[in-house]
Amino acid sequence: MTTIELRNVSRWYGNVVAVNDITMDIGPGVTGLLGPNGAGKSTILHMMAGFLEPSKGTLTVDGAPTWKNPGIYRKLGLVPERDSVYAFLTGEEFVTATAKLHNLPEPERAAKRAIDITEMSPAQDRRISTYSKGMRQRIKVAAALVHDPEILLLDEPFNGMDPRQRMHMMELLSGLGDEGRTILFSSHILEEVERLSGTIQVMVAGRLAASGDFRAIRRLMTSRPHVFHVKTSDDRRLAAALVGRDYTHAVELTSKGLQVRTSDFGAFCAQIAVITRDENIRLTELLPTDESLESVFGYLIAN
Amino acid sequence: MFKPPVLNLTVAAITVRATLGRRRAFLFAVPALILIALTLILRASRPPGAQWPDNVLGDFGFSVLLPFTALIIGTGVLGAEIDDGSVIHLLATPVRRADVIVTKFAVAVGLTALFAAVPELIAGVLAPNSGKLAWALFVGALVGSVVYSAVFVLASVVTTRAIAYGLLYVAIWEGLLSNLVGGVRILSIAHYSLGVANAIYPDQDLRAGLSLSTSLILAIVITAGGLYLATRRLEAFSLTGDPA
Secondary structure, three states: OOOEEEEEEEEEEOOEEEEEEEEEEEOOEEEEEEOOOOOOHHHHHHHHOOOOOOOEEEEEEOOEEOOOOHHHHHOEEEEOOOOOOOOOOEHHHHHHHHHHHOOOOOHHHHHHHHHHHOOOHHHOOOEHHHOOHHHHHHHHHHHHHOOOOOEEEEOOOOOOOOHHHHHHHHHHHHHHHHOOOEEEEEEOOHHHHHHHOOEEEEEEOOEEEEEEEHHHHHHHHHOOOEEEEEEEOOHHHHHHHHHOOOOEEEEEEEOOEEEEEEOOHHHHHHHHHHHHHHOOOOEEEEEEOOOOHHHHHHHHHHO | OOOOOOOOHHHHHHHHHHHHHOOHHHHHHHHHHHHHHHHHHHHHHOOOOOOHHHHHHHHHHHHHHHHHHHHHHHHHOOHHHHHHOOHHHHHOOOOOHHHHHHHHHHHHHHHHHHHHHHHHHHHHHHOOOOHHHHHHHHHHHHHHHHHHHHHHHHHHHHOOOHHHHHHHHHHHHHHHHHHHOHHHHHHOHHHHHHHHHHHHOOOHHHOOOOOHHHHHHHHHHHHHHHHHHHHHHHHOOOOOOOOO
């Protein structure tokens, strides 16, 4: 069993604190590292991968520090966010070369296995420069998996992938997690994390804002008050109807329509159409007003 | 315990393919072609004054061809990967950092020798009455390839502006100052090369400023020191993410 342990880890660049006093353990299974852009996710991943020295605190994999310790790469694989690979190599050459760099006894076989796992064999003899974004991502995963590592770190692995590629990558990662590997990926998109991982770590502005089971955090996220802007043919009548529902937190009549606060995002969305139809009101506009990730994360920190 | 670094053939193969596959490959063939063309033209036109091979092979060869070829190759073998980020795929493996540096250095030396020292030898053989001079310059250029490569590989690990600083060093320090101020030659790789060449084939017109022993000792110290520092620097290679 392989665990990544962070104890009071901070990292700053000059006066800017990128990661602030983070303590966490990442164990086997798939863990999502979630947060808006600039929250410090990449900084954390780079430190875990041994490519950045923590300014303070300790970061270890099974007790061994990752910084200045190339031996750690025998059990750790990294899929960096940047799309730079040796584009003049074919996929197969790239993965085989990585196997050789790991000094594996049978590099060709290891490469074939990794390429099969990522389902890249049909394209393995093409140069990487001809690959799509999703294929590059997969060949990078194949290279990171070639030495059968216990830990796989992925920085924004779904960026730029189309929905089908995304699904495939998610299946791949959850399969690897089920095998007992420690898989950590970063993302700024909630839905990606929702599909994939049971455990999440939410980062906001360099701090750990929430940590634990995804469903619990999701509930916290969905039960927060949501604000909708609604325009109808009869705002006053709709306001009266909404006030009678238990998921309605507050209704405000404004000159530009209704501001509705609801404590249950799902119920409100499901009911609004029913209510307007029953009341014979024409709905002309329905706008969620604070759906930015920042506001979601902001709410999480406040609670 | 000190374990001597060893060449990593996988790293070497990728480096050679990357270096020769890039558009820059044309760039470092240009000075070599100019040197050979110049030699052929001069040989055909037979200008008065017997010392022109010294000027062309010594001056152009050692103050233009050798340093610029070495600069482009030496800063590229590792620097190009650092610039575009692909070096991460190499560094996320247990390969010893000293092995990476020594392999990159060896490839740089080999390619610089191929594109600077060998053309120097060819031009030397083509030039009239220059049998031993050609070999002396060839050996001098080999020494230069080694020292320049170590320095430029180090520069590419230390700074992203390695080419700019390298140009300043070659053009200002070696090209200008070392000819005006004698003491500057102590830290001029071109003068180590000339010192070695001059020891093999003593020639006034080469204008060597350093003795053989001084040249060799400094060449060894700078090469070893450069490789050591480059390794230390690569061991602490950091990915700086988005600090904002």
